[in-house]
Amino acid sequence: MNKSDMSTRLTKKTMSLFESIKHVDKNNIEYWTSRTLWKVLEYTEYRHFLPVIDKAKLACENSGQRIEDHFEDILEMVEIGSGAERSVDSVKLSRYACYLIVQNADPSKTIVAQGQTYFAIQTRIAEVQQMSEYQTLTDEEEKRLFLRTEMLKHNSLLASAAKDAGVIDNRDYAIFQNWGYKGLYGGMTANDIHLCKGSKKSQKILDHMGSTELAANLFRATQTEEKLRRENIKGKQHANKTHYEVGAKVRQTIKELGGTMPEELPTVESIKTVEKKKRKLLDFPKSKNDK
Incomplete structure (x- = not known):
């Protein structure tokens, strides 16, 4: 397998990885949670991931967006062993929030660089698709x-x-x-x-x-x-x-x-x-x- 093939396969694998942890709420709006994203981005502990979320919130505010539209504090059930679960603090994240997070995460991690590409592309595609003018274009x-x-x-x-x-x-x-x-x-x-x-x-x-x-x-x-x-x-x-x-x-x-x-x-x-x-x-x- 040549280097190009490896890159393409890795990209498809990465896309599947980020899609696999995506949720859809009752209003059919997609979202991710901080409790799953930190593991995918290979942080050793959740507490080390919290400063990244804070930086992303600041970037969100600086871009003129409302933080609460993209970052929502929630309680999430996580496994603690032997099939048991407990409730922990988490953050419900929009696609744009995830984009800001990967832009502020550790760039030395390969998965972070891939996440930057994935969320940048998907965010832009979503923006274009949501433009009512573009949806009506036929030629x-x-x-x-x-x-x-x-x-x-x-x-x-x-x-x-x-x-x-x-x-x-x-x-x-x-x-x-x-x-x-x-x-x-x-x-x-x-x-x-x-x-x-x-x-x-x-x-x-x-x-x-x-x-x-x-x-x-x-x-x-x-x-x-x-x-x-x-x-x-x-x-x-x-x-x-x-x-x-x-x-x-x-x-x-x-x-x-x-x-x-x-x-x-x-x-x-x-x-x-x-x-x-x-x-x-x-x-x-x-x-x-x-x-």
Whole structure:
């Protein structure tokens, strides 16, 4: 078995592991508990896991979320031997809470790194699926328009986070963006991507991406913004390194899931052309039968 096969198999095993400890409440909402998660994340004692939960709660609050929406103190029954059980303090955790926990857990543990990838992907997928606008989309063009709009919004948020980290002027920001592309595209800069895709430098790369490639870049942007803010990263070099690392992690995830590398995805017509077509359809005079 080669290294790639081992990575894929391990990833599937990890996904099954985190899914196996998931619960669903009476309202059909999924959740995990701290009493099962600490063991999976290989902490020697539960008390050593409690500071990680506290850090995750702080990160939740700093991100503008209500702690009580994601962390709920509960009593949980655990086995104490010979089939007996007793009630212990535990925390009911949302998927987002688990995501924050693994981001603040011991990064030297392999299972923690895998958990970071798992919960980051699943949290983002859940966010997109929960968007009522996205659920109604029926074709590729509509998905592109939706995701391109999301990219505009989140690139603005990413620029703000980068500025707070010390990426101030336009030249520095262009360098910062290149590091993100290099991570996601296997070392390729924006100019390299233009050459690979056969597009002109005057054209915006994102305007010629299909929905799959846009989704990968959206994931890169949202995760980098969150990481810059969550870890209060300062300095241009540290910000660039963070953007590269997040891009590389998204690329690795695509590889492990058997997806197509972004640079290998086809270049499509400009999103501007799609927007014009949609506007024409909306403005086209209705026939009598359409009234």
